[in-house]
Amino acid sequence: MSSSDKRQAADTPGHAKIRQMSRGSYDRDLAYEILDQGLVAHCGFIHEDRPMVIPMAYARVGDRVYIHGASTTRIITNNSAGVPASLTVTMIDGLVVARSAFHHSMNYRCAIVHGTARLVEDPSEQIEALAAITDHLLPGRWNECREMMTKEHKATGVLVLEIEHASTKIRTGGPVDDKEDLGTHVWAGTVPVVTALGQALAAADVPDGTPQPASIPAARRKFV
Amino acid sequence: MSSSDKRQAADTPGHAKIRQMSRGSYDRDLAYEILDQGLVAHCGFIHEDRPMVIPMAYARVGDRVYIHGASTTRIITNNSAGVPASLTVTMIDGLVVARSAFHHSMNYRCAIVHGTARLVEDPSEQIEALAAITDHLLPGRWNECREMMTKEHKATGVLVLEIEHASTKIRTGGPVDDKEDLGTHVWAGTVPVVTALGQALAAADVPDGTPQPASIPAARRKFV
Numbered sequence: 227m228s229s230s231d232k233r234q235a236a237d238t239p240g241h242a243k244i245r246q247m248s249r250g251s252y253d254r255d256l257a258y259e260i261l262d263q264g265l266v267a268h269c270g271f272i273h274e275d276r277p278m279v280i281p282m283a284y285a286r287v288g289d290r291v292y293i294h295g296a297s298t299t300r301i302i303t304n305n306s307a308g309v310p311a312s313l314t315v316t317m318i319d320g321l322v323v324a325r326s327a328f329h330h331s332m333n334y335r336c337a338i339v340h341g342t343a344r345l346v347e348d349p350s351e352q353i354e355a356l357a358a359i360t361d362h363l364l365p366g367r368w369n370e371c372r373e374m375m376t377k378e379h380k381a382t383g384v385l386v387l388e389i390e391h392a393s394t395k396i397r398t399g400g401p402v403d404d405k406e407d408l409g410t411h412v413w414a415g416t417v418p419v420v421t422a423l424g425q426a427l428a429a430a431d432v433p434d435g436t437p438q439p440a441s442i443p444a445a446r447r448k449f450v
Numbered sequence: 451m452s453s454s455d456k457r458q459a460a461d462t463p464g465h466a467k468i469r470q471m472s473r474g475s476y477d478r479d480l481a482y483e484i485l486d487q488g489l490v491a492h493c494g495f496i497h498e499d500r501p502m503v504i505p506m507a508y509a510r511v512g513d514r515v516y517i518h519g520a521s522t523t524r525i526i527t528n529n530s531a532g533v534p535a536s537l538t539v540t541m542i543d544g545l546v547v548a549r550s551a552f553h554h555s556m557n558y559r560c561a562i563v564h565g566t567a568r569l570v571e572d573p574s575e576q577i578e579a580l581a582a583i584t585d586h587l588l589p590g591r592w593n594e595c596r597e598m599m600t601k602e603h604k605a606t607g608v609l610v611l612e613i614e615h616a617s618t619k620i621r622t623g624g625p626v627d628d629k630e631d632l633g634t635h636v637w638a639g640t641v642p643v644v645t646a647l648g649q650a651l652a653a654a655d656v657p658d659g660t661p662q663p664a665s666i667p668a669a670r671r672k673f674v
Contacts, residue, residue, distance in 0.1 A: 265542055265643065266556070268492035270501030277494030277501050279538040281560055281619075314503040318489055321647070323666065327584050327595040328602040332490070336505055360551050370636065371551040378552040395505075400653045411660045412594065415652040417667060419489065423545070424642030429624045436635045442547065443641060 257392035260337035261286045264315035265363065265421065269293060269387075271311055271343070284313065285358035291339065292346070292355035293385040311343035311387050321417040324401035325410060333397050333416065341390040345383065355384045367441035481616035484561035485510045488539035489587065489645065493517060493611075495535050495567070508537065509582035515563065516570070516579035517609040535567035535611050545641040548625035549634060557621050557640065565614040569607065579608045591665035 261267075267284040270277060283294040291313055320333035346352045357368040374382075401414045426442045438444075485491075491508040494501060507518040515537055544557040570576045581592040598606075625638045650666045662668075 266540060266558075268503050268505075268538060268540070270494050270503035272496055272499075272501050275496075276534045276564060277496050277503075277536050279492050279494035279501075279503050279536050279562070281492075281538065281540040281558065283556060310500045312501050312503050314492060314505065316490060316492070316505040318645075321587055323588065323591070323650075325595065326602070327580060327592055327598055328606065330584055330591070332507060334490075334505065338503070340500060356551060360554055363545055364547065364641075367547070367554070368551055371549065372631070372634075372636070374551055378550070382552065407596070408655055409657065410596075411657060412596070413652065413660050413663050413666065414656055415650055415666075417588075417650045418648030419645065420648050421542075421643065421645045424644050426547075426639055426641045428637065428639040431632055432638055433633065433635060436637050439637050442637065442639075 252391075252393050254389075254392045256396075257337040257339065257394045258286060260317070260335050260394060261291065261315050261339070262362075263335075264317060264337070266315075267291070267293065268314045268316070269311060269343075270313070271309065283359050283362070284315075285355070285362035287354065287358050289389045291341075291387045291389065292358055293343070293387060294356075294359050294382075308342035308344035308388075310340075311385075312338065312340045313387055314338045317421070318419045319398070320419050322397075322399075322401050323413070323415055323417060325403045325407040325412040325414050329401055329403050331397060331401070332419075333399070334395070336395040337392065338395070339387065339389045339392045341388045343385050343387045346386050349379065351386070352379060352382070352384050355386065356382065359384075361441075364441040367439075370439045370441055476615075476617050478616045480620075481561040481563065481618045482510060484541070484559050484618060485515065485539050485563070486586075487559075488541060488561070490539075491515070491517065492538045492540070493535060493567075494538070495533065507583055507586070508539075509579070509586035511578065511582050513613045515565075515611045515613060516582055517567070517611060518580075518583050518606075532566035532568035532612075534564075535609075536562065536564045537611055538562045541645070542643045543622070544643050546621070546623075546625050547637070547639055547641060549627045549631040549636040549638050553625055553627050555621060555625070556643075557623070558619070560619040561616065562619070563611065563613045563616045565612045567609050567611045570610050573603065575610070576603060576606070576608050579610065580606065583608075585665075588665040591663075594663045594665055 266281045269280050269282050285292050316334055316336040318332055318334050322331040322333055324330050346355055360368040400416055403414060423443050426438060490505045492503050493506050494503050509516050540558055540560040542556055542558050546555040546557055548554050570579055584592040624640055627638060647667050650662060
């Protein structure tokens with residue numbers, strides 16, 4: 227996300243993989259790891275000759291990504307053979323503050339996959355997809371819920387993106403300034419960006435004594 | 451991000467605006483507010499008949515969004531008249547945990563803008579754009595840095611997206627379950643998702659005594 231990123235090489239031990247690929251990579255395993263860690267996917271479609279980018283809940287299963295796609299099914303309903311689609315998952319890890327404006331950047335992990343998207347029509351594949359999407363953020367939640375009803379399945383649009391191409395973009399580390407700018411009394415460094423789950427809050431109409439289930443992250447230690 | 455979102459109406463006081471628009475909106479002011487709060491934009495372009503979605507640093511100035519676009523300038527360098535583009539900024543505020551899998555959702559704020567993107571060629575517009583992008587995440591940082599050098603300006607690709615259409619999608623509140631599922635001892639509620647800046651870390655080669663400038667968020671209170 228900066229012109230200077232091109233020069234960036236991860237320089238911390240244990241990042242040999244990242245250093246090898248000099249920030250861009252077609253390592254499918256690494257892309258899948260990022261997909262599996264992400265919170266939301268930004269899906270790209272072409273609709274009436276325009277690029278559409280829509281945030282969606284998702285989950286990866288093998289070489290497929292399932293997308294909870296109510297709002298986009300209209301794009302592909304009439305394309306049973308599928309349409310070209312892409313999906314990008316980005317996690318921002320920090321702001322990189324350099325001495326010069328030019329070298330400001332962000333630390334981030336990003337996976338970009340391309341493929342063909344189609345509507346999931348097979349009922350058993352739809353169930354597998356919805357279980358994966360539900361469990362992606364709250365592992366085990368699917369089995370804590372009652373079974374879905376037929377009318378619910380019919381009302382749910384699920385898309386599958388068959389991954390044909392996967393790549394990653396990663397930046398780590400501190401600012402990379404020009405030599406001439408070092409030694410000046412201009413502050414430089416990084417500001418971490420942290421995305422975390424807070425303490426779960428029960429809905430007001432949950433009966434007293436209902437236990438918080440295993441899928442919901444335990445209450446964090448509180449500092450009062 | 452759920453089939454049940456369509457039924458969702460914000461029901462908390464002070465959300466009259468959101469209730470009025472029943473989750474989707476073409477309110478440009480609200481879209482601009484979300485753009486101004488976001489960390490990263492997912493930009494959509496069409497390249498060789500495929501949708502591309504790329505995370506980028508950005509800033510809004512009036513009815514334009516400037517994008518720090520090194521990696522995408524190749525897409526539009528040969529299109530001085532501009533290309534169709536979109537830009538989506540999403541903030542996830544919580545996981546919505548319902549009694550049924552069907553009604554799981556996320557709370558989020560999303561702005562989607564569409565328009566025409568072109569390369570910024572006017573030098574003074576490029577400076578204004580880079581200052582806005584630098585200050586978007588760290589207000590005031592641009593003026594703390596030395597002036598950019600001509601070679602740096604030449605090496606920096608900046609795109610401008612003229613906003614022709616803006617919309618928002620917002621979900622707030624707790625789960626909206628079916629009446630038949632209420633009263634069961636299945637836990638339901640929300641899990642907050644928080645994205646925050648951590649404590650700034652100076653680069654190892656910053657001379658001792660260099661003050662942390664005003665643009666860098668102050669150290670938070672620490673709990674040891």
